[in-house]
Amino acid sequence: MIVRIMGEGQVRLDDSHFAELNRLDDELLAEMEGGDEEGFRRTLATLLDAVRRLGAPLGADELEPSDLILPAPDASLEEVRSMLGENGLIPD
DSSP states (O other): OEEEETTTEEEEOOGGGHHHHHHHHHHHHHHHHTTOHHHHHHHHHHHHHHHHHHSEEOOTTOOOOOSEEEOOTTOOHHHHHHHOBTTBSSOO
């Protein structure tokens, strides 16, 4: 799976990590719905760190269609809210 972090680039991530990312996405969604700005910031950072840690960055000369697009680390709660689908950032 190819994941794009806005403002950073693309990462190739094995599908076996989907469950971990989906768990973090569910947590992020709950914090957003509850208006928990501090929790939102913490979980967004954890989600993006997991993608960076578990994935392999694509080279600058590689461009693949992204399966997932995640917000930039400094994205606001409102910006992320506008990116959400019915099931959060990561579809089930």
